[in-house]
Amino acid sequence: MFAQLLKAYSGHSVKNDVLSGAVVAIALVPEAIAFSLIAGVSPLVGLYTAFLLGLITALFGGKPGMISGATGSVAVVMVSLVATHGVEYLFFATVLTGLLQVAFGLMKLAKFIRLVPQPAILGFVNGLAIIIALAQLPMFEGEGPVMYFLVFATMATMVILPKITKAVPAGLVAIIVLSLVTIIFDLDTKRVADLGNIAGDLPSFHWPDVPLSLETLKIVLPYAFIMAAVGLIESLLTLSVLDEMSGEKGNANKEAVALGAGNATCGVFGGMAGCAMIGQSIINYTSGGRGRLSGVTAAILLILFVVSLSEYIGQIPIAVLVGIMFMISVETFEWASIDRLRRMPKTDAFILITVTIVTIFTDLAMAVIIGVIISALVFAWQHARVYTRTYTEGKRKIYEFDGPLFFGSVQGFLDQFDVANDPDEVVMDFKRTRVMDSSGVEAIDKITKRYEDANKKLTIRHLSDDCKKLLKAAGKYCTYEEDDPTYKVAVNHEEYQKVY
Numbered sequence: 001m002f003a004q005l006l007k008a009y010s011g012h013s014v015k016n017d018v019l020s021g022a023v024v025a026i027a028l029v030p031e032a033i034a035f036s037l038i039a040g041v042s043p044l045v046g047l048y049t050a051f052l053l054g055l056i057t058a059l060f061g062g063k064p065g066m067i068s069g070a071t072g073s074v075a076v077v078m079v080s081l082v083a084t085h086g087v088e089y090l091f092f093a094t095v096l097t098g099l100l101q102v103a104f105g106l107m108k109l110a111k112f113i114r115l116v117p118q119p120a121i122l123g124f125v126n127g128l129a130i131i132i133a134l135a136q137l138p139m140f141e142g143e144g145p146v147m148y149f150l151v152f153a154t155m156a157t158m159v160i161l162p163k164i165t166k167a168v169p170a171g172l173v174a175i176i177v178l179s180l181v182t183i184i185f186d187l188d189t190k191r192v193a194d195l196g197n198i199a200g201d202l203p204s205f206h207w208p209d210v211p212l213s214l215e216t217l218k219i220v221l222p223y224a225f226i227m228a229a230v231g232l233i234e235s236l237l238t239l240s241v242l243d244e245m246s247g248e249k250g251n252a253n254k255e256a257v258a259l260g261a262g263n264a265t266c267g268v269f270g271g272m273a274g275c276a277m278i279g280q281s282i283i284n285y286t287s288g289g290r291g292r293l294s295g296v297t298a299a300i301l302l303i304l305f306v307v308s309l310s311e312y313i314g315q316i317p318i319a320v321l322v323g324i325m326f327m328i329s330v331e332t333f334e335w336a337s338i339d340r341l342r343r344m345p346k347t348d349a350f351i352l353i354t355v356t357i358v359t360i361f362t363d364l365a366m367a368v369i370i371g372v373i374i375s376a377l378v379f380a381w382q383h384a385r386v387y388t389r390t391y392t393e394g395k396r397k398i399y400e401f402d403g404p405l406f407f408g409s410v411q412g413f414l415d416q417f418d419v420a421n422d423p424d425e426v427v428m429d430f431k432r433t434r435v436m437d438s439s440g441v442e443a444i445d446k447i448t449k450r451y452e453d454a455n456k457k458l459t460i461r462h463l464s465d466d467c468k469k470l471l472k473a474a475g476k477y478c479t480y481e482e483d484d485p486t487y488k489v490a491v492n493h494e495e496y497q498k499v500y
Contacts, residue, residue: 022172028069031279039090050274052299053262056265061254062251063250065246065291074274081223090272123351123356129329158171193315197310235255239276242285255276354370358370383408385403387402396459410440445472462485
């Protein structure tokens with residue numbers, strides 16, 4: 001594997017990956033510290049997560065160049081667990097989170113990310129872009145004009161420098177130059193060291209100090225499920241976003257397995273659960289990082305900062321990193337979606353706006369689930385219609401149906417019939433429709449009963465054998481045609497029996 005990896009690299013791509021990895025590593029420090037503080041744990045926990053999870057997903061993940069580490073969306077889930085039971089329970093929950101994610105990937109369930117509609121993905125991206133920007137605002141507390149100047153200078157560097165040269169990532173130039181300016185002139189502004197102590201040793205093996213009992217499992221499993229779901233959703237959606245940016249398709253199941261393996265490792269080496277970081281991934285991508293070496297470089301440099309370079313990294317002004325994150329927020333936001341809102345269907349626009357708002361004010365998992373539910377309801381509503389064509393054959397009236405017959409279209413189906421004014425012989429032809437569930441079966445029985453009560457002869461044709469077996473009142477009126485369809489009706493037979 002490593003031989004093929006090295007063979008695929010040219011001198012140019014090695015340089016791009018190493019330099020972009022350096023930018024990412026520096027930008028990861030304040031993020032890891034901030035998310036650790038959100039979760040209520042030591043800054044080193046988040047830094048160890050950024051190193052271990054970032055390294056494992058960089059080497060074995062499904063998308064080269066994607067960056068993983070401690071994230072806010074996962075950190076908020078673990079707040080109450082840490083506050084109530086302590087950090088050791090968090091470590092154990094992180095191990096379970098990883099095992100759940102590995103199982104998800106091995107069962108090849110990542111394909112279900114395709115159920116997330118495009119408007120929901122746009123909403124996810126826009127929501128996270130806004131969150132990235134809003135997360136920088138607390139850094140301005142107690143700061144003066146120097147902070148604003150450095151932020152502006154950073155953003156200007158990242159806009160102007162790429163137009164002159166792309167030999168070196170603009171973010172790295174901004175970090176080096178503005179850090180030197182801050183140190184030389186001793187500017188009064190907040191620095192990385194002010195956020196917390198990042199000095200430490202290499203992570204060491206530590207099995208969570210919790211009782212291995214059913215009671216412990218009951219405590220941590222709900223948190224593990226939620227963290228696993230949030231992590232998978234954010235990682236797989238980030239992978240989808242990078243697929244569009246790079247034009248190359250990643251392996252979602254492989255990413256899920258690598259994410260799970262990374263989180264399980266974090267749990268036994270003093271880290272917390274994390275997932276892909278869309279902001280850092282886009283920093284890496286826009287800085288030229290396209291290969292696995294960029295993620296590996298970021299992870300290794302980060303742990304070097306912790307072990308031996310913390311004093312120097314601590315001198316970097318927070319303003320520079322804020323400016324970089326503001327630019328990433330601007331680049332992450334899908335500005336074209338604002339123009340699309342006027343042209344896309346109202347339901348899609350509603351989903352996009354709803355997912356964006358829910359992402360900002362609650363969490364990513366809830367936003368995506370709501371987006372999928374709304375899309376499913378819209379789809380059901382749009383297809384909850386059975387079209388009917390009627391014509392006569394001699395003295396018989398023929399009802400010919402088109403469209404799915406299920407719980408959403410039952411009432412419209414029943415409203416099509418004019419039992420009182422129909423002739424004495426009626427034919428219901430289901431050749432172009434399909435009975436989807438027990439509600440559809442029950443509707444056929446119900447309309448049959450009406451014709452029976454009116455003493456009119458009824459013939460039902462072109463139903464599947466499975467559907468005929470489920471019918472109670474209408475079964476005796478079904479004909480058997482050579483071109484009868486062969487499909488199964490989605491129905492819980494035990495529950496259906498109880499109805500009658």
